[in-house]
Each structure stands twice: as structure tokens, then as C-alpha cells.
Amino acid sequence: MSRTNRVPEIADETDTEKLLRQLQQATEATLEPTEPEEALELYVEDKARECRKSTVASHRSRLGFFVDWCAEQGIDNLNNLSARDLHEYRVWRREDLSVNTEKTQMDTLRVFVEWCETIDAVPSGLFKKIKSPSIPDEEAARETTLHVSDAKEIVEYLRRFEYASIEHVAWVLLTETGMRMGAARTLDVGDYRPDADKPHLDVVHRPETDTPIKNGPRGERRVGISDDVCAVVDDYLEHQRPVVTDDYGREPLLATVQGRIAKSTIRRYVYKRSRPCTIGRECPHDRDPDECEAAVDPDHASGCPSSVTPHPIRRGYITYLLQAGVPVDVISDRCNVSPKVIELHYDVRSEEDKMRQRREVLDEILRDGSGDR
Incomplete structure (x- = not known):
């Protein structure tokens, strides 16, 4: 018995075109x-x-x-x-x-x-x-960093020549806590707790009064500060901070005569002082400071190849803690950043460095444990 393979009839070309046109019109109609x-x-x-x-x-x-x-x-x-x-x-x-x-x-x-x-x-x-x-992850992670040693040199310069000024205090807060610029801006005078058992700053999410923080309520935390930080802030509050409130009646810690400091002002402070020539260093870019626009005009400070935004200060701080062997979870809690982000964007340690630091921690724990016996 023979079998015939039937080939389906191909619709007339004009019918196909008509169908496509109808489908397109139906789509456009929606x-x-x-x-x-x-x-x-x-x-x-x-x-x-x-x-x-x-x-x-x-x-x-x-x-x-x-x-x-x-x-x-x-x-x-x-x-x-x-x-x-x-x-x-x-x-x-x-x-x-x-x-x-x-x-x-x-x-x-x-x-x-x-x-x-x-x-x-x-x-x-x-x-x-x-x-x-x-x-690639490694390219996305390559970001500018202001090393802690450079940041401390800038803070020391401000301690000598602009002690307890708002600029000095802003730099101290950023370099000694690793907090984001936005978090520093949100601080009120009442968030500064020098008389607590352990002096600290309360970072609080207050979006209803225009001071939200990264990660919202999950980003709220206490950030411990040293006696040296307290000394600078105390002198600033006593001698330099203007008696002023913001638009919501709150007393901002970082305050100008207009009220709460703007992010752009903090950014300008960082651009300004991260130029090597402003703290007595020679220009690493072979520029004449008397002729360099970035050097003579603070409004053009960002034009200096060495100047940075505030975030590289935070990156340098976190990197420093990692290299010092501080556990990632401790850094995560203090700086309000997930361990995954720390690993991707901040951790520049080699595998050998990580192994050595793990061994040092384990040795210390085992040594302390044996001493209790």
C-alpha cells in the first residue's frame, strides 16, 4: 500500500502579508x-x-x-x-x-x-x-582609594592649621569612622555621645526630616569613636559651631550659618584638601601651583588628578581594616556594608595574606584557650 506525503499548501503571499499587517495593527492598537x-x-x-x-x-x-x-x-x-x-x-x-x-x-x-x-x-x-x-568583576572593583596614611596626613595638617574647624571635623569623622558622606551629614549634636560608657555616634535614619541613610533602618548603628575624636568635636562644639538649627528645628552636628551642611560642601572640602599642594607637598603632576587652575581656585579643585571624592576615604579605611586583620563581619557592622560588597569592592588582600591572618587569629584563640586551663 503506497503512502503519499502531502505537502501543506502555502498560503498565498498576499494572504500572509495581510495577516502580518493585521497582527501589527492589533499590536499598535494596544x-x-x-x-x-x-x-x-x-x-x-x-x-x-x-x-x-x-x-x-x-x-x-x-x-x-x-x-x-x-x-x-x-x-x-x-x-x-x-x-x-x-x-x-x-x-x-x-x-x-x-x-x-x-x-x-x-x-x-x-x-x-x-x-x-x-x-x-x-x-x-x-x-x-x-x-x-x-x-568583569575585577574591573568593576578597581576604584580610587585614598590610603589611610594620606588621609591622616591631611587630618594632621588641619589639626595644626585649622584646628576644630568644620572642615577639620568633617575630615576627622570620615577618616576615623569610615562612614559615608551622607551619614556624616545626618548627625545631630545629640547623636554625639562622648559621655557614654563607650563614646560613640548614633547614626539614625530620619527620612521625614530630609536625612535618610543608606539601607534605611537597617543602616542604623552606633559607631565607636576614640578620645582623640571626642577632643576635636568637643572643641568644635564649644568654640566653632554656629548656634543654628536646620529647617526642621534639629541641631546638626556639622553646621554652617545656613543650617545643616550640604553634601556638596563636604565634597568640596575633600576635593580641596586631597590636592597634595594644599598640605605642603610637591605636585606629583609636574604642575606649577601658581599657574595651575586646580591649585589657585578652590572651585576647580576637582581638576587636580590627585583630588578625590569622599568615597575613596571610606574605601581606604575599609581596606586598611582588612589588611590589619579585622574580621569582615566586624567591618560590615561598623561601616554598614555587606560582606559580599566588601569582598568584591574593598578586599585587595592576596590569598596568602588571608591565610596568614586566619592563622594569626586561630593561634591567638588557641593560645588564650590554653592559658585558661
Whole structure:
């Protein structure tokens, strides 16, 4: 008995084209015309319900470039946004950006486009077409560090020439505690506890009065401080701190005549003093301090190749503790940073160094244990 293989009939080409057109029209019919700027405002409003102000501001800033680019390209309806458009934007945006910054920009854009699907502003699945550079862990972890020895030299200079000034106190807090700049800004006079059994600072999350901290309530902690730190802060409070409250009637520890210090002011202090020439060192960049704009104008201090932001102070502090053999969980609690992040971004010890430090701790424990017998 013979068997005949039947070949399915191929639909007429015009029928196929008609079907595809109908599917495309059905998809387009589900989309709501949305201007890029309108989508951004809706997105920011939604984000504000679940994120801190600083995070929302960062997203608005990054996505602002995308909205501007859309305007230049004549894209006034996100319904028409394509994978080709997104690629062209990435090529345009990454000019003069580091790989890390490009990744941050494109990751934020992907989150935004995915959110736009929830309001029927873009075709389904479009966010998956957004490419972001892949960065190896070791490259992502290579960040600028201000070594503890350099930070202490700056603090010593301030002790000699600007003792107990607000700038001196800001540097002391950052270098002696490893706390984030934002945490230092949140401190009130009442959070300074020099008379406790163990002098410390209370780091408290107070978002309702504009002083949130990283990780919210989970980031609240007591940070022990030394007698030397207390001496500087005591003299600052007695002789230098202006009698002032912030907009909420609180007494900020780091205060100017306007009230609570701004993050930008702390950042300016760090840029200013991390320039080697300002503490009597020779310029390592072969520049003439009398002609170098970064040297003669504090507003351009960030232009010095040696100047840093506040975070490298924290990174140097954590790295120093690790190299000194302080257990990771102790550093984690003190500095409000997870062990995983410490390992990835701060731990520059070799495996041999780690083994040696573990052995020293074990030897000390075993030695103490045998002494109790």
C-alpha cells in the first residue's frame, strides 16, 4: 500500500502579508500614544513612592539625556521607538563616557523602557533589545582609594592649621569612622555621645526630616569613636559651631550659618584638601601651583588628578581594616556594608595574606584557650 506525503499548501503571499499587517495593527492598537517627556514624568512620580530622593534625582538626570535625544531625532511618540533607535542612542550617549558610566546609563534606560511597557507606551519586549556593556568583576572593583596614611596626613595638617574647624571635623569623622558622606551629614549634636560608657555616634535614619541613610533602618548603628575624636568635636562644639538649627528645628552636628551642611560642601572640602599642594607637598603632576587652575581656585579643585571624592576615604579605611586583620563581619557592622560588597569592592588582600591572618587569629584563640586551663 503506497503512502503519499502531502505537502501543506502555502498560503498565498498576499494572504500572509495581510495577516502580518493585521497582527501589527492589533499590536499598535494596544499602545497608548506617549511623549518621551510625559513618560519620564510618570516614571519619576512612580519611582518617588519607593525610592529615596537621591535615587529618583539620579534616574531623572540620566534619562534626561534620552528625552533630549528623542527631541533631536523627532521621536515624539514612544510607540514608534525601535531597537535601532535604542542602539543609535547608545552610540551617541557613550561618547566621552567610561565603560562603567555607560553601563549605568544603559541599565537605567532598560529599567525605564521596561516600566514603559506597563503603561502601554512601547512595544512589548523592547527593553530586552537594550545592550549594556559587560564589565568583569575585577574591573568593576578597581576604584580610587585614598590610603589611610594620606588621609591622616591631611587630618594632621588641619589639626595644626585649622584646628576644630568644620572642615577639620568633617575630615576627622570620615577618616576615623569610615562612614559615608551622607551619614556624616545626618548627625545631630545629640547623636554625639562622648559621655557614654563607650563614646560613640548614633547614626539614625530620619527620612521625614530630609536625612535618610543608606539601607534605611537597617543602616542604623552606633559607631565607636576614640578620645582623640571626642577632643576635636568637643572643641568644635564649644568654640566653632554656629548656634543654628536646620529647617526642621534639629541641631546638626556639622553646621554652617545656613543650617545643616550640604553634601556638596563636604565634597568640596575633600576635593580641596586631597590636592597634595594644599598640605605642603610637591605636585606629583609636574604642575606649577601658581599657574595651575586646580591649585589657585578652590572651585576647580576637582581638576587636580590627585583630588578625590569622599568615597575613596571610606574605601581606604575599609581596606586598611582588612589588611590589619579585622574580621569582615566586624567591618560590615561598623561601616554598614555587606560582606559580599566588601569582598568584591574593598578586599585587595592576596590569598596568602588571608591565610596568614586566619592563622594569626586561630593561634591567638588557641593560645588564650590554653592559658585558661
